[in-house]
Amino acid sequence: MRVNFTVNGRPQQADDVWEGESLLYVLRERLGLPGSKNACEQGECGSCTVRLDGVPVCACLVAAGQAEGREVVTVEGLAAYARHRAGRPPREDPAELSPVQQAFIDAGAVQCGFCTPGLLVAADDLLEHNPDPSDADIREALSGNLCRCTGYEKILDAVRLAAARAGEAG
Amino acid sequence: MDFLRPGSWEEALAAKAEHPTAVPIAGGTDVMVEINFDHRRPEYLLDLNRIGDLYEWGDDAGDVRLGAAVPYTRIIEELGGPLPGLALASRTVGSPQIRNRGSVGGNLGAASPAGDAHPALLAAGADVEAASVRGTRLIPVEEFYTGVKRNALAPDELIRAVRIRKADGPQQFSKVGTRNAMVIAVCAFGLALHPETRTVRTGIGSAAPTPVRARAAEDFLAAALADEGLWESGAPVPPALARQFGELAAGACNPIDDVRGSARYRRHAVAVMARRTLGWAWDAYRGRERTARCA
Ligand SMILES: Cc1cc2nc3c(=O)[nH]c(=O)nc-3n(C[C@H](O)[C@H](O)[C@H](O)COP(=O)(O)OP(=O)(O)OC[C@H]3O[C@@H](n4cnc5c(N)ncnc54)[C@H](O)[C@@H]3O)c2cc1C
Ligand code: FES
Ligand code: FES
Numbered sequence: 001m002r003v004n005f006t007v008n009g010r011p012q013q014a015d016d017v018w019e020g021e022s023l024l025y026v027l028r029e030r031l032g033l034p035g036s037k038n039a040c041e042q043g044e045c046g047s048c049t050v051r052l053d054g055v056p057v058c059a060c061l062v063a064a065g066q067a068e069g070r071e072v073v074t075v076e077g078l079a080a081y082a083r084h085r086a087g088r089p090p091r092e093d094p095a096e097l098s099p100v101q102q103a104f105i106d107a108g109a110v111q112c113g114f115c116t117p118g119l120l121v122a123a124d125d126l127l128e129h130n131p132d133p134s135d136a137d138i139r140e141a142l143s144g145n146l147c148r149c150t151g152y153e154k155i156l157d158a159v160r161l162a163a164a165r166a167g168e169a170g
Numbered sequence: 171m172d173f174l175r176p177g178s179w180e181e182a183l184a185a186k187a188e189h190p191t192a193v194p195i196a197g198g199t200d201v202m203v204e205i206n207f208d209h210r211r212p213e214y215l216l217d218l219n220r221i222g223d224l225y226e227w228g229d230d231a232g233d234v235r236l237g238a239a240v241p242y243t244r245i246i247e248e249l250g251g252p253l254p255g256l257a258l259a260s261r262t263v264g265s266p267q268i269r270n271r272g273s274v275g276g277n278l279g280a281a282s283p284a285g286d287a288h289p290a291l292l293a294a295g296a297d298v299e300a301a302s303v304r305g306t307r308l309i310p311v312e313e314f315y316t317g318v319k320r321n322a323l324a325p326d327e328l329i330r331a332v333r334i335r336k337a338d339g340p341q342q343f344s345k346v347g348t349r350n351a352m353v354i355a356v357c358a359f360g361l362a363l364h365p366e367t368r369t370v371r372t373g374i375g376s377a378a379p380t381p382v383r384a385r386a387a388e389d390f391l392a393a394a395l396a397d398e399g400l401w402e403s404g405a406p407v408p409p410a411l412a413r414q415f416g417e418l419a420a421g422a423c424n425p426i427d428d429v430r431g432s433a434r435y436r437r438h439a440v441a442v443m444a445r446r447t448l449g450w451a452w453d454a455y456r457g458r459e460r461t462a463r464c465a
Contacts, residue, residue: 001173019171019215020205041206043199043268044352058267061202063195065173066219122266143351144265 005067007031008077009084017064024048024059026067027074035075035117039146046145049118050074051081056125058144075117078124085128100124100162107158111149119145123159131166133159174216179223179301182328185216187303190325192216196224196239197271199264200280224275224330233333235299238275245274253334255290255341255360262286262345265352275329278314281321281380288315288381289360290343292373295335302326308333315380339363340454342447345375346431346439356431359419359443363451368392368401372444377423377436387418387444404459407452412445419444 003014003026014030022041027033027050037047041060048059051073059072073081082098083091097105100123110116119142126133126141133141138159147155174192176182186192192214195201204210218224224239227249234252236245242260246269250257256274263269263286277287278298288311297308300323311332314322323329341362347353358375370391372384394411395401425436 019173020211022202022206042203043264046265046267049267055270056267057271058199060206061198061268061271063173063198063202063205063215063217065175065215066195066198066217068175141266144267 001065003064003068005069006071007033008073009080014064019063019065021064022060023050023052023062023064023067023072026064027059027072033074033076037114037117039114043144044146045115045118046122046142047115047118049121049145051121051125056122073121075120078120082124098124099165100127100158103162103165104155104158107154107161109150109154109158115145115147115149119147119155123155123162126159127163127166132163135160171212172214174214175220176216176218177220179221179330182216182218182221183301183303183326185214186328187326189214189216194218194279194328196273196276196279197241197268199268199272200276200282218275218328227331230333232336234336236274236332236334238278238329238331239273242269242272242274252336253290253294254337255294255343255362256287256334258341258343259286259290259345259358259360262343262347262350262353262355268352274332278321278329278332279323281315281319283315283318283378283380284355284358284376285381286343286345286355286358286375289358289373289375290341291332291334291360292381292383293341293360293362293371294337295362295364295371297333298322298329299331299333300324300327301330302328306330312383318379337362338367339365340451340458342451344443344447346443354430357423357425357436357439357443359440359447361444361447361451363455365401365455368396370395372419374419374422374440376430377425377440379424382422382424384419384422384444386421387415390418391415391448404456406456407448412448415448416441416443416445 003017014026039045039047043058043061050059079098174185193212194216196218224237227236242263245260274287277285291311296311298314343360345358346356355376357377360373362371370388420437420441423437425433427433
């Protein structure tokens with residue numbers, strides 16, 4: 001079947017999609033967007049987290065056909081999404097990162113990086129709804145994302161850093 | 171495989187009548203795992219995401235009529251007042267990503283004994299609204315679970331909504347697992363005090379082939395509370411009484427040994443959870459009574 005939906009602001013069409021295929025597979029294997037990672041295909045690890053009509057979901061648990069006509073934001077579109085949300089004009093430098101991405105780098109929250117795309121999408125969603133989260137809020141918001149490398153402390157640091165920078169800027 | 175994408179409830183019922191083997195998919199948090207792991211290759215997937223009615227809830231006399239596909243996140247945000255037990259249970263489901271997609275209709279469809287909505291629905295009192303092109307029927311939730319991962323739906327039926335009694339007293343939910351997120355219950359317990367009818371209802375998860383009520387424990391407690399005039403006095407529940415309530419709740423279990431826990435552990439844990447949830451709920455009831463008397 002054919003699936004039409006919007007990914008990172010751009011209309012996309014995927015053809016020859018098998019009816020039982022996941023949104024994650026379509027993104028990675030048919031649309032050439034390998035940012036969302038595939039680690040478990042059962043909703044346990046969160047490395048495939050994307051926004052579906054604004055809501056963070058595991059892309060591995062959305063049937064491709066369910067995305068028809070919907071808007072998806074992946075880690076590849078996060079920087080543009082964050083700029084748009086902040087009411088700023090589109091990026092001139094395509095390498096410019098979103099504030100959450102920059103904070104992950106600055107805080108040393110990335111090791112192998114496999115969990116990072118999902119964590120970024122989840123953390124960005126948290127800060128969108130709660131600009132000044134408590135540690136408990138951060139833990140809760142990221143509880144569906146597993147990391148086998150960092151021990152999570154640097155990830156918490158990164159989210160606190162992003163929140164603090166947004167607070168100073170705002 | 172065919173992907174059926176009805177745009178309205180009527181179309182969905184017609185599609186299910188025409189293709190009774192079609193597998194409905196709402197949040198997909200059970201269905202997609204089965205497909206990804208090749209445990210299931212349905213001939214037809216019946217997508218419910220486009221049916222707006224399933225994502226709404228409304229007041230219906232003393233009930234909340236909860237659309238089958240309303241995700242847990244919205245139950246937590248919007249229904250903590252009338253459905254406190256279900257909102258508590260919803261908070262323990264999976265992770266934010268899972269709660270953003272997963273639904274009570276899906277929990278009922280899967281009918282896993284470990285589903286977290288079940289103890290809360292049993293304790294609150296609820297009917298499953300099952301519909302087909304032949305008409306609509308209400309199935310009391312205790313009759314809905316017919317076996318391990320089996321339910322009372324006919325092949326041409328879909329769940330339209332769940333009608334859940336609005337709370338008339340405190341409700342509690344407790345779940346045993348290895349951590350706070352992403353945990354299938356080792357076992358779970360829901361409890362609702364119903365001061366208007368002077369009754370208590372319970373629900374046990376993951377400790378029998380299906381979710382069950384602990385009826386002997388409910389009857390014992392209701393009688394004891396009445397005998398001692400505790401509903402009126404708002405005095406504490408005597409510890410011996412709470413303990414016996416817990417033991418009777420454990421007696422309602424018919425658990426198995428599996429990787430998550432032994433049968434013996436489950437029985438013990440249910441007794442402890444029954445006693446504790448009673449303590450929490452009764453404290454809340456007494457708090458309310460005291461406020462009411464002072465006002
Ligand atoms: C990582 C992870 C963690 C989880 N943690 C928990 C947990 O803590 N507690 C818990 O209870 N569950 C948990 N689950 C299981 C699952 O999320 C729940 O059972 C959820 O309620 C399913 O809802 P859904 O809308 O996603 O269902 P779906 O997957 O869409 O459907 C589930 C079943 O119900 C049927 N169905 C769906 N809607 C209808 C309808 N309207 N009428 C008839 N049949 C229907 C489907 O055909 C299917 O058989 C978890 C799952 C994952 C992947
Ligand atoms: S790959 Fe989707 S949650 Fe792990
Ligand atoms: S950095 Fe390796 S899994 Fe998180």
